[in-house]
Amino acid sequence: MQTHLKKRIEIVVEYPALRRLLERLDRSQVTGYTVVPALAGRGHDGLWSSEGLAGDAGRMMMVICITDPARLDPVLEEVYSVVARHIGIVTVSDVQVIRSDHF
Template sequence: MIETVTRKRIEILADAALVRRVTQAIDRAEITGWTITPVQSGKGRDGHWREERVMGTDKVLVLTIAPEDKAMKLAQDIAPILTSHGLLLSMWDVQVIRGERF
C-alpha cells in the first residue's frame, strides 16, 4: 500500500503584479516550490470580473503545498496585504505521496 502524509494545499488569488511579492513570501516560509496559473475571469462579492491586461489587473492563482508549520508562517506573512491588496488565500489538508518533497 502506498503511504501518504498530510500537508496543506495553499491557493492565493492575486493580481499578477503581486506575484513576486507572494512568491518571495513563499520562499521566506521555506516552502520548496510553487506554481502560477493565469486566471481569466471570476465572480465575487463585487460581481463578475475578467482579466484586464491593458489596466494590469489580470489575476493569477499561486499554488503551493507545505507542512502545516510552514503554511501558517506563509499565512502570517501574507495576512497584512490580504485586504489592502485584495488577495484571497485558502488552505486545506491534502494527502500527498512522497511527503518529504513538501
C-alpha cells in the same frame, strides 16, 4: 501506498503583487509553488474577467503551494502581509501527498 497529510494553500492575487508574494513564499522556505493565470471569475463585487485588459493592473494570478501543517501559520503570516493590501483571496485545505520529503 502510504500518503502523508499536508496543507494546500491557494492564493488569488493581483498581478502587481505577485513578485512580492513569491518573495514571501521563498522567505518562508516554501519548497515549491505553481503560478497560473486566473482568467475570469465571480467575486464579492460580481463578475470579473481579464479579457480586454491592456495592462497588468487588473490581471489576477493564482499561486498554489503545499506545505507541512507545522509550517502553515508562518507561511500564512507572510502571505497575509501581501494580500492584506491587494485584491485577493487565500484558501487552505488538507491534501494527501505520496512523497512527503518534497514538502
